[in-house]
């Protein structure tokens with residue numbers, strides 16, 4: 001996110017230092033630095049002025065007087081025909097009418113049931129009415145944009161955002177010539193070093209009608225496939241692009257997960273969650289067995305009547321090495337059955353080269369390859385409707401993963417078979433459990449990360465000194481609120497991963513939690529190269545010459561001042577290496593300006609032996625506070641640790657529930673279901689699956705009742721505002737009243753008399769009420 005500083009540059013350079021008071025110049029001494037250096041370094045960073053998001057687009061249809069969505073107008077049916085469809089399928093019409101009425105919606109429909117139309121039709125209609133664009137965020141875009149684009153109706157102009165877009169393509173997007181813009185979550189929010197800066201800024205884009213989040217279950221930590229950058233999606237869409245209406249699409253979400261996603265999408269009414277079907281399609285026949293000789297059992301299964309006659313089969317394994325071994329085994333043991341040896345079975349996993357993966361996938365797509373033995377990397381976005389069999393060589397980590405994986409078979413509605421091998425010794429269960437434990441983070445590690453993210457700054461000291469001066473002059477007291485307006489910081493990814501012994505994704509998740517905390521402890525920016533190295537091949541003298549040039553490159557002056565302050569001798573150096581983010585922060589400059597200035601040194605140091613400026617060390621880059629007290633630091637650690645533990649508990653629950661269920665319907669040996677399948681076991685497993693998806697877990701129930709409570713709180717806030725329509729309130733003021741907190745402007749003597757509101761919601765999270773109240777105040781205006 002581009003940030004504009006209130007003051008573009010506020011470093012006191014020597015020319016200005018004579019005006020600075022003596023007391024401001026002299027904090028405690030750290031080295032034998034020049035007093036000017038201290039002036040250079042002791043500044044409080046100003047607060048940021050974030051560019052305002054554009055106003056949200058008006059919906060196509062207004063809600064009726066009763067607050068409900070209108071009857072579907074004829075023009076919506078006409079648009080459906082123009083896109084090539086005769087009638088709506090279950091769930092589509094409600095979802096489409098909600099989006100056209102500006103209401104955020106979550107659609108949970110199993111694979112192949114027609115979720116895409118829920119965004120295509122509104123996008124088409126919005127684009128026809130006004131010059132607007134619909135954003136579709138999908139993890140598949142980065143994998144296969146051609147396939148994604150070719151799946152759209154011809155009259156829906158679409159483009160994919162990626163880093164090697166041509167100028168012409170970018171211009172087409174900016175000038176509103178496309179109505180659907182597909183992009184990956186990383187391209188929207190950054191992260192993992194990819195995608196930054198791909199999306200034109202909000203000011204350059206046409207108004208965004210709404211945003212569709214595909215695979216929306218990734219938003220929820222309750223899902224089987226939680227991805228940290230999804231957590232930030234909704235926030236970025238709202239705050240940066242001014243998008244108010246969000247559509248979430250998913251095929252696999254339990255009711256608890258659906259409610260959690262709804263919370264992220266800000267869906268406040270029950271109708272907003274179109275939970276239609278998450279169960280297994282009727283054309284799939286399911287079986288489970290607990291064989292001791294799994295390899296042999298697999299070969300027998302694939303030779304038997306059920307699978308032997310099937311052409312397209314995916315065998316899923318957990319480990320990459322296993323896919324290679326099993327595919328070799330099948331090539332050997334299935335020789336001469338249905339396909340020539342070459343096309344019998346191949347392995348597929350993320351460790352193969354891109355061209356190898358493409359080759360395997362293409363052969364499978366065109367029907368030349370019978371069996372793909374793969375990790376879960378295979379199948380996402382696979383556009384093959386006649387996959388006839390899915391075999392799980394290992395147990396999947398949850399019911400959600402299982403349903404998603406078997407959902408790749410029989411999308412054409414014809415019968416398809418699925419079999420799962422459950423380790424009788426529980427080996428898979430133990431391995432999956434180990435994976436879960438490997439991902440969790442202990443309190444001590446959390447603490448080490450927190451210390452890296454919130455290193456103490458000098459803002460408090462400087463502020464105190466400044467206030468002391470003012471006090472001397474005016475005799476006033478200084479305020480006790482937070483004085484640090486956050487600093488820009490970078491922590492190198494590789495170094496942090498090694499030091500803390502957690503994955504990059506793990507660190508990113510913790511940083512996301514901190515950003516999403518109501519106190520917004522950090523603000524994540526696109527990862528950046530944070531180390532700058534300046535090498536002067538002309539030796540120390542050349543560096544001295546550069547030093548004199550600090551008028552054209554103030555960052556170097558700051559680096560040298562810092563070195564002198566630390567007691568280092570700068571005269572003998574011919575190289576400087578420093579954290580460029582820290583320098584930019586000290587100066588209060590935008591990082592891009594500092595980097596540009598440093599790069600220019602290579603050109604502005606005159607002829608002769610060269611100066612080289614290099615940037616390295618890809619780093620997490622963020623803004624964070626530097627004045628957290630010990631208590632606050634402890635609370636932050638506790639908050640993060642609780643989140644990590646909840647996540648662990650959820651995953652363990654998902655794992656053990658699915659293991660127990662699979663076991664309850666498992667055959668002792670695959671020989672019982674090689675040729676025929678006992679219908680009752682398949683039906684029993686489907687029943688267990690739908691119970692799991694429909695059942696609310698304890699927290700799911702809590703979330704459901706939270707939605708009810710939210711509605712109640714909103715209703716009370718609206719009634720409060722209408723009773724006092726001649727007064728002005730902020731979200732915080734309303735929250736104080738509902739919590740029964742007296743304040744000078746809204747004292748208990750006046751507001752405490754009205755018992756309908758005063759202290760009514762004392763048991764609810766204060767920040768949550770501020771959020772609801774702020775939304776209602778905006779609506780009320």
Ligand SMILES: Nc1ncnc2c1ncn2[C@@H]1O[C@H](COP(=O)(O)OP(=O)(O)OP(=O)(O)O)[C@@H](O)[C@H]1O
Pocket residue numbers: 085086087088089092109110111112113114115116117251
């Ligand atoms: N109302 C409709 N009438 C007829 N066909 C439809 C309708 N809606 C969607 N379809 C067709 O159903 C097929 C599956 O639709 P779509 O790809 O949108 O499913 P999906 O739910 O998004 O599946 P997945 O979860 O695999 O992405 C497509 O061929 C689509 O053209």
